[in-house]
Amino acid sequence: MEAADELEELLREATTVFSDYVRTSRSAQAPVLRISERDTLDLALPEEDGVGAAGIWDDVRMICGAATNTWSERFLYKLYASPTPIGVLGEALMGLLNNNAHVFQASPIGTLIEAKVGRRLAELAKFPMDTAAGLTFPGGSYSNMHALMVARNQRFPELKRKGFAGGFGGKRPMVFTSTHAHYSIEKAAVAAGIGLDNVVSVPTDAAGRMDAQQLRALVEQAEAGGGAPFFVNATAGTTVLGAFDPIDDIADVCADHGLWLHVDGSWGGPLALFCGDSELGGYSVRRADSLTVNPHKLMGVPLQCSFLVMRAGLAPMREALSLGASYLFHEDALNETGDVGDATLGCGRRPDAIKLWLAWRYHGTQYFCSRLRGARQLALAFAALVEARPPTPFGRWVLVGQPQSTCVCFWFVPHGCSRDAWGDVTRQLCARLNSLGHVLVDYASADLPAGPLPVFFRLPINSPHVTIETLAGVLAAIEHAAEEVFA
Ligand SMILES: Cc1ncc(COP(=O)(O)O)c(C=O)c1O
Structure with missing residues (x-):
């Protein structure tokens, strides 16, 4: 088949598969992480004939299904954001x-x-x-x-x-x-x-x-x-x-x-x-x-x-x-x-x-100004939310400090937990949360003149899809995880 015809055929299907992927990835229930399925993935490379156009879309869907879902606003991970649609076009154009x-x-x-x-x-x-x-x-x-x-x-x-x-x-x-x-x-x-x-x-x-x-x-x-x-x-x-x-x-x-x-x-x-x-x-x-x-x-x-x-x-x-x-x-x-x-x-x-x-x-240019300003304002609002959030029967919220860029850093501290153990608590809660696959968050550490801080949650806010409701949902999910882990 002529390259142009082959590309047209592939792109026609790609339009549907890609936009479906974004639509489902953006939905409220879409998982962010699906590492649990790794043993069932068929990654074998064909020794003779390939799967061709008839079979390749199963493979594309398999990749999409197992990929980390950066389109979700619950992807609050290591400093990069969901791409913009025009960004995807730029990537494809290249x-x-x-x-x-x-x-x-x-x-x-x-x-x-x-x-x-x-x-x-x-x-x-x-x-x-x-x-x-x-x-x-x-x-x-x-x-x-x-x-x-x-x-x-x-x-x-x-x-x-x-x-x-x-x-x-x-x-x-x-x-x-x-x-x-x-x-x-x-x-x-x-x-x-x-x-x-x-x-x-x-x-x-x-x-x-x-x-x-x-x-x-x-x-x-x-x-x-x-x-x-x-x-x-x-x-x-x-x-x-x-x-x-x-x-x-x-x-x-x-x-x-x-x-x-x-x-x-x-x-x-x-x-x-x-x-x-x-x-x-x-x-x-x-x-x-x-x-x-x-x-x-x-x-x-x-x-x-x-x-x-x-x-x-x-x-x-x-x-x-x-x-x-x-x-x-x-x-x-x-x-x-x-x-x-x-x-x-x-x-x-x-x-x-x-x-x-x-x-x-x-x-x-204005888009970038307001996107960045929005992320910064949301980080400040989220920090205020963490500070004002009432204790639960299992613990309380402590802000590491006011956000200086758009990263918000905090602890959830179980009642009676000594500061030495705050880091372990954060790691456990983070692992629990991420294992459920519904959000992807991270933790970090920092050394300050007064001494090292216990490991804390660090949530970078950088996607315009993220809202204060998303972030309140993450706090609720951490509270729920604390209940499960420390009850
Ligand atoms: C301050 C700073 N510099 C450099 C880097 C590295 O950037 P890249 O991952 O694009 O190599 C990072 C990544 O998070 C960063 O936060």
Whole structure:
């Protein structure tokens, strides 16, 4: 069969199967998690003839039936949201085109869109528009890693050719990040040959924000000890408490010591860019050298879609990472923007910017502003609900703190339970709740200056489908689980 005819036949059925899937997934009773069915799944690969169009829809339905249901508003899990319908279209479009954003000719429109969206994010970040630019990476971790590699090579340019034998100019390169930062910074330091021992964990204040005074003291101490600090990661919206590190104070330290300031805005970056003034008291990332924004988290773009936005544009990236492999990257009159693949550690690249661009065109900027503001307001309302919720015969509710982004953190504490046991209680309740499959929630831990907090529930709110009623339902489900577990 002709490819176009085959695709038409498949898409015709897909329209029904996909929209049915979303309709049932969105229903009030739809399970979120169905791991119990794993033993009955037929995953065998046919050795001879495949199942063809007649059989493939059973397989598609089987996958849909066993997949985690991110379309439900009861999916309140690890920081990403249900996709938007336009996001699904964007994802499908990328599969249809199969363009490769490593070289311009292999993805001209994807490259132009990537440049456009990167510049718009830079503009929202208030970066200088004579230079600023952005590139996509498959996730916040890869964006952070590229930022660190670029900063490292800028500070130690001989490294690109001589490697570690160049000895970093006889110095010990050092990275600074808060104790609450995402582990991708440490992984990046491992990948970049910096080593975990040279990643300095900067303590935070009681809200989980980096203590800039301690950062200054630690940088000075490192310099006095023969270290070569070169990179500071500030987090805009930490993974667990959602804290926003004080960028201005951190930027002062970086300016005084000639350090690269990266802002990991994987989680809270969109809040800072789209409603920093209204929701975050004027919080701004404008003084950063580089910024990670991860639209596949708070912005409803399907996985994966992340941006690294660079104050000085792509030039330092090219300087750090480009090898100009002439069998792939050719100088060409058509290629105005350059082959962006050569500015990264990789080669083939998905033009993920298309998904964000399409959603942005479809909804407009205002959609993201109100989506993000709505999530933030709902997080505050949910925190108030937890605080005001009366004790049950089995226990009481305790808020970890006021939400700083859209994560709400709390405990359900059985009466008479000592604080040492709160963490075990949370884990048990979470396991009970998730095993029922009706909601998917998570727990986390955090170290504060006063000591480690017992493990607590951490619910990220990031989908416009979530309502206060959904969240009240989750609290009721936890109370019910407590009754079952501790009665
Ligand atoms: C603050 C922060 N940075 C980076 C990441 C990693 O992003 P990704 O999962 O897209 O690699 C996360 C993930 O939750 C995060 O919360």
